[in-house]
């Protein structure tokens with residue numbers, strides 16, 4: 183991977199922020215966009231824009247082809263069996279809510295169990311809390327080990343024949359761990375449960391094969407993988423999608439409407455009520471083309487190298503605490519620096535042009551488990567370099583000086 187050629191394609195990276203060259207280390211929150219994605223959306227609006235699935239006119243069919251072409255790209259990218267198993271949504275949050283409301287609420291009843299982990303992002307936690315409350319099912323947790331990983335033997339104990347849904351993130355947005363989804367899915371299926379995967383942090387960074395993983399549902403967001411905001415998708419096995427209730431009713435999703443009864447279109451359209459996110463899908467399709475032109479395995483390798491480099495360099499800073507396992511992590515490092523509040527760390531770094539995230543990262547139960555109220559997090563993507571990490575380390579040492587601590 184030619185890092186300079188990659189960086190050249192991201193216009194936003196070539197600017198100064200607060201008088202310093204921008205060092206963007208917040209891609210786990212949202213990634214930057216290559217010129218090809220920006221251009222694809224511009225081209226769509228300048229040449230092809232129309233509503234889809236209705237017009238007989240030329241622009242309408244071009245827009246439909248662009249939208250359905252993007253669906254086919256997503257399907258191929260995830261190795262879904264067919265494009266109709268991809269439902270476009272606003273992102274991971276909407277996709278997971280669709281499963282928890284449209285599927286889980288229909289199949290769960292009192293005495294059933296929904297199993298998740300304490301490392302879940304709120305969007306893979308609250309929808310299950312609400313589904314459990316609505317159905318009388320019990321919400322159960324696979325516990326975390328001291329380094330933030332899970333044990334399969336715990337999964338074997340927590341998942342029982344009463345379990346109807348196991349929902350888990352593939353990659354943690356705080357701990358950087360990669361969960362053993364395939365093995366957990368096997369345990370879930372052996373007990374008659376379905377496996378729901380939060381792919382928000384995995385899809386941008388590694389090759390994903392939903393069939394190989396054994397995912398019954400898989401959700402992700404476009405904006406974390408070089409695509410635009412406002413678009414993501416839910417993959418589902420055909421039998422699951424055919425058993426799921428729509429949760430939004432209106433135009434586009436219906437077959438026949440009468441005064442008191444209506445019927446729905448086939449999948450995926452019955453889950454895409456209203457005018458869909460057409461330009462967003464076009465941008466997501468371009469993002470997939472871009473990522474594939476670089477190569478997902480190359481991206482994965484680059485980020486793991488950066489993560490290992492960052493872990494070693496940051497570990498040398500006196501008074502730093504890094505959360506999550508040392509090895510096997512993906513490209514993000516979550517930490518705290520002595521008793522400097524993470525928001526102060528992020529503010530001092532911002533003055534040096536370095537963007538990181540501070541806060542609870544939408545993982546309040548995990549923060550409680552870590553015994554902190556907030557952390558700082560640096561996250562990397564294909565356009566980051568070792569120099570970016572060196573700048574972060576220098577910035578953190580200066581932050582310690584600024585707050586009057588001894589330097590390690």
Ligand code: 7TS
Nearest residue numbers: 210211273274275303305351355382403
């Ligand atoms: N799941 C995980 C694991 C995530 O990291 C995020 C967003 C989501 C779900 C929700 O994605 P959305 O696109 O629907 O918002 N994570 C973060 C983050 O770590 N910092 O900002 C957003």
